[in-house]
Amino acid sequence: xxxxxxxxxxxxxxxxxxxxxxxxxxxxxxxxxxxxxxxxxxxxxxxxxxxxxxxxxxxxxxxxxxxxxxxxxxxxxxxxxxxxxxxxxxxxxxxxxxxxxxxxxxxxxxxxxxxxxxxxxxxxxxxxxxxxxxxxxxxxxxxxxxxxxxxxxxxxxxxxxxxxxxxxxxxxxxxxxxxxxxxxxxxxxxxxxxxxxxxxxxxxxxxxxxxxxxxxxxxxxxxxxxxxxxxxxxxxxxxxxxxxxxxxxxxxxxxxxxxxxxxxxxxx
Amino acid sequence: xxxxxxxxxxxxxxxxxxxxxxxxxxxxxxxxxxxxxxxxxxxxxxxxxxxxxxxxxxxxxxxxxxxxxxxxxxxxxxxxxxxxxxxxxxxxxxxxxxxxxxxxxxxxxxxxxxxxxxxxxxxxxxxxxxxxxxxxxxxxxxxxxxxxxxxxxxxxxxxxxxxxxxxxxxxxxxxxxxxxxxxxxxxxxxxxxxxxxxxxxxxxxxxxxxxxxxxxxxxxxxxxxxxxxxxxxxxxxxxxxxxxxxxxxxxxxxxxxxxxxxxxxxxxxxxxxxxxxxxxxxxxxxxxxxxxxxxxxxxxxxxxxxxx
Numbered sequence: 001x002x003x004x005x006x007x008x009x010x011x012x013x014x015x016x017x018x019x020x021x022x023x024x025x026x027x028x029x030x031x032x033x034x035x036x037x038x039x040x041x042x043x044x045x046x047x048x049x050x051x052x053x054x055x056x057x058x059x060x061x062x063x064x065x066x067x068x069x070x071x072x073x074x075x076x077x078x079x080x081x082x083x084x085x086x087x088x089x090x091x092x093x094x095x096x097x098x099x100x101x102x103x104x105x106x107x108x109x110x111x112x113x114x115x116x117x118x119x120x121x122x123x124x125x126x127x128x129x130x131x132x133x134x135x136x137x138x139x140x141x142x143x144x145x146x147x148x149x150x151x152x153x154x155x156x157x158x159x160x161x162x163x164x165x166x167x168x169x170x171x172x173x174x175x176x177x178x179x180x181x182x183x184x185x186x187x188x189x190x191x192x193x194x195x196x197x198x199x200x201x202x203x204x205x206x207x208x209x210x211x212x213x214x215x216x217x218x219x220x221x222x223x224x225x226x227x228x229x230x231x232x233x234x235x236x237x238x239x240x241x242x243x244x245x246x247x248x249x250x251x252x253x254x255x256x257x258x259x260x261x262x263x264x265x266x267x268x
Numbered sequence: 269x270x271x272x273x274x275x276x277x278x279x280x281x282x283x284x285x286x287x288x289x290x291x292x293x294x295x296x297x298x299x300x301x302x303x304x305x306x307x308x309x310x311x312x313x314x315x316x317x318x319x320x321x322x323x324x325x326x327x328x329x330x331x332x333x334x335x336x337x338x339x340x341x342x343x344x345x346x347x348x349x350x351x352x353x354x355x356x357x358x359x360x361x362x363x364x365x366x367x368x369x370x371x372x373x374x375x376x377x378x379x380x381x382x383x384x385x386x387x388x389x390x391x392x393x394x395x396x397x398x399x400x401x402x403x404x405x406x407x408x409x410x411x412x413x414x415x416x417x418x419x420x421x422x423x424x425x426x427x428x429x430x431x432x433x434x435x436x437x438x439x440x441x442x443x444x445x446x447x448x449x450x451x452x453x454x455x456x457x458x459x460x461x462x463x464x465x466x467x468x469x470x471x472x473x474x475x476x477x478x479x480x481x482x483x484x485x486x487x488x489x490x491x492x493x494x495x496x497x498x499x500x501x502x503x504x505x506x507x508x509x510x511x512x513x514x515x516x517x518x519x520x521x522x523x524x525x526x527x528x529x530x531x532x533x534x535x536x537x538x539x540x541x542x543x544x545x546x547x548x549x550x551x552x553x554x555x556x557x558x559x560x561x562x563x564x565x566x567x568x569x570x571x572x573x574x575x576x
Contacts, residue, residue, distance in 0.1 A: 039312040112344075200331065202299070206317075206318035214297065
């Protein structure tokens with residue numbers, strides 16, 4: 001039964017990748033991943049979109065992971081079970097389920113207009129961070145709660161302080177699950193198109209973004225812009241951009257996988 | 269047991285570096301927004317300009333005519349394309365925000381009424397029939413309601429919605445006031461989806477800018493329109509010469525005075541006017557008479573001098 005389910009899932013992934021590769025066969029080459037878009041479909045590339053998505057991934061990871069993991073550690077290890085803390089936990093759980101487009105509307109009002117960041121990479125990163133942090137907290141809190149209490153009691157019994165218990169026992173034990181939780185949350189942010197479209201992501205730039213103040217462009221919004229074009233060639237470009245997005249996500253999975261391999265044997 | 273490496277610390281340091289890099293002086297970007305019907309032309313001209321000036325940094329986004337004006341008056345874009353002139357309410361908003369702007373015509377486009385290729389019964393509609401078909405009461409349901417000689421098949425309607433300049437122009441010409449339209453039809457800003465809908469139903473009818481028609485020539489056909497002087501098809505010649513009027517409109521770009529002081533914005537706006545004559549045909553639009561472009565260039569040069 002389990003094997004059958006795994007096979008169905010795997011074949012769906014292989015089918016999806018296969019369809020994309022066939023659709024994109026005419027545009028996929030090295031040039032495609034570096035060049036800017038073009039009005040001539042055959043000459044278009046995803047260079048700026050790839051750079052934009054890398055910027056977004058980096059910025060979101062840099063803000064959301066420390067913030068989210070820190071909050072999760074506080075909630076799981078430090079916070080007394082008061083009514084307020086319980087309320088915060090349930091609010092975060094609900095926020096983690098809010099559709100991403102809603103964050104786009106909030107981001108437009110808050111970051112693009114309120115803080116005057118304009119439709120920039122930074123505004124996009126902050127919006128995606130708002131979307132990612134609740135997910136990181138929810139995932140990481142589960143990871144921390146999965147660490148057996150015996151670990152904590154043993155360390156406390158040896159006279160360790162609470163921070164020592166968290167730093168030397170709980171966090172290392174939960175590290176693989178923490179990493180997986182953060183990675184899952186980041187993948188959702190990397191694949192999000194709706195919130196970025198709300199912010200005013202551009203669909204044609206002559207240059208790759210070189211700083212967070214540059215105009216917002218990313219792979220999901222580029223896919224959307226090309227898929228909406230009537231001419232056939234642009235559909236191939238959309239498929240090609242989808243392949244680039246899958247590659248980016250696969251690279252993130254590889255980092256996770258490599259880290260898990262290294263962790264193996266150190267615990268459990 | 270491996271001690272936890274200080275990952276969050278490294279990440280935070282990375283963030284600080286990234287943010288401080290971001291706060292440094294960037295090369296400015298010319299941002300272009302506006303009507304989706306003008307997007308292919310803006311894209312073509314931006315690419316053409318970047319070919320001549322590789323250091324130019326241009327970003328184009330499609331936001332609809334109304335969205336483009338809102339962004340222009342919020343200072344979020346330097347130039348916006350529009351498939352209709354700015355409205356009184358929008359120019360008032362710009363005035364309150366302290367943003368002065370220049371609008372110049374760029375190209376001409378017809379509004380094509382399109383039907384399924386399999387529908388050979390309908391060749392030509394009068395403006396009055398179009399009005400009855402699209403009026404807010406929505407009384408016309410079948411082709412026979414429109415003209416007794418037509419089959420009694422239900423008319424499925426497709427078209428752009430409010431916020432689209434094409435919708436504004438169509439309702440202004442056909443209904444007599446912008447925005448008056450029945451609402452029980454498939455509304456979308458994407459010409460592509462309108463074409464797809466009409467191509468999928470033999471008795472469907474839709475309308476969009478005639479520039480978009482070329483891409484769907486094999487699936488759709490245009491309906492001739494009779495404005496009292498005989499039936500006219502929206503060919504390039506008819507649109508350019510004004511024979512398809514009043515179902516044609518001019519497309520504009522609007523530039524904020526304040527950003528014209530920047531050399532890259534001025535040069536790009538100038539290039540837009542110069543290249544529009546050559547590139548508008550490539551994107552399906554009809555170029556304006558040359559004298560119009562000469563006048564627009566003079567207006568642009570004057571606006572730069574007049575900037576406060």
